[in-house]
Amino acid sequence: MPVHEDTVHRMTETASRSPTNLTADETRSHQVDPASLPPSMLWSDHLARDRRRSVHTCRAYRATAERLTAFLQAHWGERVDRAALARATSADLRAYLADRRGHGLGNASAARELSAIRGFLAWANEAAEQPRMRGPRVKAGVPRPVSPADVVALAEEVADDAAEPWIGARDWAVLMLLYGAGLRIGEALTLRGEILPLGETIRVTGKRAKTRMVPLLPQVRAAIEAYVAQTPWPITRDEPLFRGAKGGALSPVMIRRAVQSARTRLGLGDRTTPHALRHSFATHLLGRGADLRALQELLGHASLSSTQVYTQVDAAHLMDVYRNAHPRA
Numbered sequence: 001m002p003v004h005e006d007t008v009h010r011m012t013e014t015a016s017r018s019p020t021n022l023t024a025d026e027t028r029s030h031q032v033d034p035a036s037l038p039p040s041m042l043w044s045d046h047l048a049r050d051r052r053r054s055v056h057t058c059r060a061y062r063a064t065a066e067r068l069t070a071f072l073q074a075h076w077g078e079r080v081d082r083a084a085l086a087r088a089t090s091a092d093l094r095a096y097l098a099d100r101r102g103h104g105l106g107n108a109s110a111a112r113e114l115s116a117i118r119g120f121l122a123w124a125n126e127a128a129e130q131p132r133m134r135g136p137r138v139k140a141g142v143p144r145p146v147s148p149a150d151v152v153a154l155a156e157e158v159a160d161d162a163a164e165p166w167i168g169a170r171d172w173a174v175l176m177l178l179y180g181a182g183l184r185i186g187e188a189l190t191l192r193g194e195i196l197p198l199g200e201t202i203r204v205t206g207k208r209a210k211t212r213m214v215p216l217l218p219q220v221r222a223a224i225e226a227y228v229a230q231t232p233w234p235i236t237r238d239e240p241l242f243r244g245a246k247g248g249a250l251s252p253v254m255i256r257r258a259v260q261s262a263r264t265r266l267g268l269g270d271r272t273t274p275h276a277l278r279h280s281f282a283t284h285l286l287g288r289g290a291d292l293r294a295l296q297e298l299l300g301h302a303s304l305s306s307t308q309v310y311t312q313v314d315a316a317h318l319m320d321v322y323r324n325a326h327p328r329a
Contacts, residue, residue: 040065086128166230178277180220
């Protein structure tokens, strides 16, 4: 039975408007029977509570589960609850991905979607045999580092273009944390006043609420202290360190927009993003002889394989140097 895009869209929209579109914890205060809740909601709650997944991961995985459920309901012509998911076959998943690919889903996104679906179906019915399906081939992407000179130029451009001096100092401090300490932008913006006064290290909370100690270079420490001295907002232990123009927590969107504008003015590539500064931190440390295990700890990677990608970056850089400089290359 073919599935029309409008059918799936309407079913998904209906689910999002439903009174059951709450977290599982919220349903308890509404006296809603958990058995009546969509499986996507229950799975999202499981990921947050039992697997300690981030809010962003839970939101993305729940959206995938809702899309699959809506597709299967239209495909099978019946309501799909948690028990019914055990009937999903490889053919059903191929049909779903074909439908998604028909709307522009690329290989990398399809692979991520299939990974989320496998987890969803395994959670829904552990006893059922899981449908086997090979995911699309995805060429491993190698992070592209930004040169140290370009990092400084970018940060200076962002700071100089700020509406007020204290905002310029704030943005400079944030970018220095990304490049000088290897923080993710989300980690930098969730730092609180409790890290003050600054010492030689700070405690950072990363993915899955894991904490790690990160050393602060003198330049990074000076950037944060300069911002703290200029911000018009009082900084207490429990409040966000970095504030927006109106005093609320600084949104990562504001930093991304500032970087996007600055890189356009400087003629830098589209891959020059806040996260690229973290990649550059890792690549430059590795190029200077940093130990892979130590780098894994600094970056907060759960798996060494996530860190090993930077060995490919360094090797690629060496090959570029070789091709450009060696007379016989």
